[in-house]
Amino acid sequence: MWDYSEKVLELFYNPLNQGAIADLNEPDVSVVYGEVGSIACGDALRLHLKIQVSADTVLDARFQTFGCTSAIASSSALTEIVKGKTLDEALNLSNQDIAEYLGGLPEAKMHCSVMGQEALEAAIYKYRGIAIADHADDDGTLLCTCYGISEPKVRRIITENQLTTVEQVTNYIKAGGGCGSCLAGIEDLLLEAQSPETVAVAVAQQNNLSQSSNHSAPFATANPSTSTLASPPLTTIEKIMQIQQVIDDEVRPVLMADGGDVTLYDVQGDRVLVKLQGACGSCSSSTDTLKYAIEAQLQRRVLSTLVVEAIAH
Amino acid sequence: MVIYLDNNATTCIDPDVLAAMMPYLSDFYGNPSSMHSFGGQVGVAVQDARRQVAQLLGAEDTEIIFNSCGSEGNNTAIHAALAAQPDKRHIVTTAVEHPAILNVCKHLEKKGYTVTYLSVNEQGELDLMELEAAMTGGTALVSTMYANNETGVIFPVEQVGAIAKYYGATFHVDAVQAVGKVPIDLKSSTIDLLTLSGHKLHAPKGIGALYVRRGFRFRPFLLGGHQERGRRAGTQNVPGIVALGKAAELAQQYLQSVDTEEDHRNTLENQLLATIPDCAVNGGGAPRLPNTTNIGFKYIEGEAILYMLNREGICASSGSACTSGSLDPSHVLMSMGLPYTILHGSIRFSLSRFTTAADIQQVLAVMPDIVNRLRDMSPFSNDQAGWLQERDLVRAG
Numbered sequence: 123m124w125d126y127s128e129k130v131l132e133l134f135y136n137p138l139n140q141g142a143i144a145d146l147n148e149p150d151v152s153v154v155y156g157e158v159g160s161i162a163c164g165d166a167l168r169l170h171l172k173i174q175v176s177a178d179t180v181l182d183a184r185f186q187t188f189g190c191t192s193a194i195a196s197s198s199a200l201t202e203i204v205k206g207k208t209l210d211e212a213l214n215l216s217n218q219d220i221a222e223y224l225g226g227l228p229e230a231k232m233h234c235s236v237m238g239q240e241a242l243e244a245a246i247y248k249y250r251g252i253a254i255a256d257h258a259d260d261d262g263t264l265l266c267t268c269y270g271i272s273e274p275k276v277r278r279i280i281t282e283n284q285l286t287t288v289e290q291v292t293n294y295i296k297a298g299g300g301c302g303s304c305l306a307g308i309e310d311l312l313l314e315a316q317s318p319e320t321v322a323v324a325v326a327q328q329n330n331l332s333q334s335s336n337h338s339a340p341f342a343t344a345n346p347s348t349s350t351l352a353s354p355p356l357t358t359i360e361k362i363m364q365i366q367q368v369i370d371d372e373v374r375p376v377l378m379a380d381g382g383d384v385t386l387y388d389v390q391g392d393r394v395l396v397k398l399q400g401a402c403g404s405c406s407s408s409t410d411t412l413k414y415a416i417e418a419q420l421q422r423r424v425l426s427t428l429v430v431e432a433i434a435h
Numbered sequence: 436m437v438i439y440l441d442n443n444a445t446t447c448i449d450p451d452v453l454a455a456m457m458p459y460l461s462d463f464y465g466n467p468s469s470m471h472s473f474g475g476q477v478g479v480a481v482q483d484a485r486r487q488v489a490q491l492l493g494a495e496d497t498e499i500i501f502n503s504c505g506s507e508g509n510n511t512a513i514h515a516a517l518a519a520q521p522d523k524r525h526i527v528t529t530a531v532e533h534p535a536i537l538n539v540c541k542h543l544e545k546k547g548y549t550v551t552y553l554s555v556n557e558q559g560e561l562d563l564m565e566l567e568a569a570m571t572g573g574t575a576l577v578s579t580m581y582a583n584n585e586t587g588v589i590f591p592v593e594q595v596g597a598i599a600k601y602y603g604a605t606f607h608v609d610a611v612q613a614v615g616k617v618p619i620d621l622k623s624s625t626i627d628l629l630t631l632s633g634h635k636l637h638a639p640k641g642i643g644a645l646y647v648r649r650g651f652r653f654r655p656f657l658l659g660g661h662q663e664r665g666r667r668a669g670t671q672n673v674p675g676i677v678a679l680g681k682a683a684e685l686a687q688q689y690l691q692s693v694d695t696e697e698d699h700r701n702t703l704e705n706q707l708l709a710t711i712p713d714c715a716v717n718g719g720g721a722p723r724l725p726n727t728t729n730i731g732f733k734y735i736e737g738e739a740i741l742y743m744l745n746r747e748g749i750c751a752s753s754g755s756a757c758t759s760g761s762l763d764p765s766h767v768l769m770s771m772g773l774p775y776t777i778l779h780g781s782i783r784f785s786l787s788r789f790t791t792a793a794d795i796q797q798v799l800a801v802m803p804d805i806v807n808r809l810r811d812m813s814p815f816s817n818d819q820a821g822w823l824q825e826r827d828l829v830r831a832g
Contacts, residue, residue, distance in 0.1 A: 123745070134742065140812050161815055161827045162775045164736065164756045164764065168814040168822070186814035188779075190738035190757035194812060231757075269762075292762070299762030 127225035130195040137194055139184045139201035143170040150175050156245025158237050163269060163296070165189030165234065167197050169241035171204070173249060178209050185241075192224075192231040199223045200238040209246050213413075215239060216282055217294075232294045236279065252409055265307050268300025276308060278414075280315045281422075288312065356425065362389050368423045369396075373416050384416060387433055394420060394430045408432065438749045438794045442635075443584050443612060443727060443785035448678070449637035449685055456639070456678035467671055468662060477673055484680025488644055491683040492629065493620035500645045500663045501676050505611040506535040508630030508645040509578075511656035511667070513539050515647070516576040516605035516628065517548070518654035523575035527604070529553045529561060529590075530770040531583055536609055537766075540578075553579075559588035559718040559771050566595060570602040577604050581613035581629075585754055585767040585783055586718035587727025589617070596625025605651075611635055611643075615686035616724050627651050633675060637787070638682035642675030689788050696786050697725035703784060703795045704728045710803050717768060717781055726786040729754070731768075731777035734816040735809040740782055743805040749798055752783040775827040776815065 126134075145153035152173045159166030165188060172182035183201035187194050199220050204212050217235035221227045227235060247253075265273045279285065279295050288308045292298040298305050356364065366386055377383055381401035388395040396416065398408055417430035439447070465474035467481045482496070489496045502508055513526070513536070528540055530552045540550045551569040553561055561579070570577075577599035582589045592608055599606040607628040610619065615636035621629065626648070633642035647653050647666070659668025704716055713733040732740065737755030744751055754765030756779065763769065764778050773781075784798070810816040815823055 123742075131742075134739070135746065137812065157814075157822060160775075161734075161779070161823060164762070164779050166814060166822070186812060188734065188813045188815050189736050190755070191742045193736075193757075194739060296762050 129225040133195040133198040137198040154249040158240040167241045193234040196234040266297035266304045269296045271297040440784040442787040455681035456674040459674040487680035488683045504643045505632035509535040512607040512628040519652040525574040531767040558721040574604040578607040581610035587724035588718040588721045633679040638678040731781040
């Protein structure tokens with residue numbers, strides 16, 4: 123048997139928030155669900171959210187899960203975690219948050235927590251009118267054909283969870299768990315993630331986590347990739363210069379290759395205001411662009427607390 | 436109180452078997468190969484056990500080689516068969532064999548051998564036409580299981596053997612799941628080599644045997660001393676051998692009354708099908724072992740069922756991916772082409788002569804509620820949103 127925590131077993135045997143949410147057409151309330159997985163893959167989750175539109179907040183969350191003990195417990199945990207959060211806060215939840223809430227998961231079962239995080243994202247994207255097909259993870263080369271997992275998704279999971287082995291990648295998202303023909307590709311991505319530059323950022327993140335390890339809030343160690351970099355803190359002018367440099371050197375070339383562009387408009391504290399231009403300005407997946415192509419990059423390269431917003435033209 | 440219905444994984448040691456072997460763990464510790472009488476009396480016990488095993492199989496004493504387990508028996512058989520006809524480089528086996536066969540074959544493919552993996556149909560049955568089409572003059576070995584460990588489906592081994600003999604191939608049978616559960620008579624059989632394992636028939640783990648037909652050109656796999664007439668080196672596991680002998684004797688007696696076990700199995704199977712909708716017996720249309728039923732419960736996942744059963748003190752087994760290190764469900768059920776709706780939620784209940792009617796009633800009492808609870812959670816049970824795809828409902832392919 124697997125070495126499940128008491129919390130996992132408790133939520134498996136007595137799941138909270140199981141079922142669907144009926145859409146009663148209440149004023150200022152929207153009901154939506156997100157789906158991930160499939161019966162072919164062996165686990166699937168339909169996450170239902172009841173959202174207060176005016177507050178952009180999750181009022182209620184429920185789940186329907188096809189899967190094992192840890193999949194059911196992870197789904198139940200997710201519904202508890204997400205209730206009361208704004209949608210932006212919810213989007214910042216990581217699979218590690220779910221695993222930590224459960225008191226940990228066996229590494230071979232981490233993909234259950236990833237499934238939860240993805241269902242949450244799917245539901246919110248659906249609510250915001252962003253087609254799942256436009257999700258950044260689904261773009262790019264398909265790496266694992268057995269489980270339909272793209273290269274960007276593998277890259278993101280490696281970074282977010284600081285994975286170092288192929289086995290870990292398989293445990294977290296199943297990639298490589300089928301025919302095995304993508305194992306070499308996963309190894310390449312792991313090596314890429316362990317390049318000197320990436321390692322330096324990881325070390326800085328680890329230092330920062332160590333310094334802040336005395337807090338006890340349940341999500342205090344949320345996504346390491348979004349943790350604050352090590353001191354000294356940036357002055358305002360340094361922050362702006364670094365943001366400008368990352369945008370010019372690393373973000374714009376990528377966007378321009380797809381016919382888009384971005385310019386820095388202003389920096390107000392940790393709010394980075396940008397103008398999306400060209401194809402990006404009219405793209406249905408512009409929220410993805412903001413979140414993954416710009417915000418995530420600035421968080422990695424400059425400051426983890428930065429939030430990127432697009433302003434109207 | 437544990438209700439143990441995972442006997443195809445391993446069995447309890449029969450108290451009479453334990454009693455028979457105990458003196459050989461304490462007082463009679465001599466080496467059966469020694470020339471002195473202290474070892475000699477142990478050697479007699481080994482020979483008695485050899486006779487008991489041979490009688491269970493309808494074989495001659497000299498045709499039994501004691502070894503450590505089923506995996507060793509299978510490895511030995513395959514290598515012996517290939518050594519017997521070194522000019523032949525083709526092996527035929529099935530897609531639903533135990534890893535102790537499949538992984539050896541995969542290894543041999545890397546060494547230059549060609550292996551044909553025969554498919555099975557939805558009932559888990561072999562197609563003898565496919566076998567015949569695969570055979571060539573270069574086929575050195577046909578290796579099939581007697582009965583499948585997951586579904587209990589019994590292969591037509593004598594018909595397979597007849598085809599193998601026609602093409603001059605050695606015929607090996609992995610009978611680990613069948614020995615002690617169905618009568619086997621090797622006197623008039625086409626089988627050249629047959630594997631069995633002690634812990635599947637109420638002997639301890641760590642003891643097995645390989646039947647080698649008299650006259651077969653056998654080459655040992657494990658080299659060393661002259662134990663087992665030079666066919667398997669290594670000091671004999673005397674307590675295990677004595678235990679296997681006693682277990683074989685008891686199994687032979689029990690085979691006269693195996694109907695009880697089959698009755699329990701049928702009660703379990705029929706009642707589960709009657710009380711729980713949307714479930715089916717995997718391989719239910721084929722000849723099967725009397726102790727095994729493998730039931731697929733649609734729309735839910737096997738590990739979750741096992742954990743619910745475990746909380747009730749019931750031990751069973753699942754072919755789901757989540758119970759294993761692999762991410763794919765059982766290769767056996769996959770090979771049968773079961774739909775995904777049933778593939779991940781299949782549970783194997785395997786009984787033994789120690790299974791009681793009360794055990795069965797307890798399983799029947801808890802299973803409907805377990806299935807209902809999990810189906811209530813499953814998005815596929817009431818798939819109003821049409822999440823299931825056509826391919827999930829037909830064949831996994």
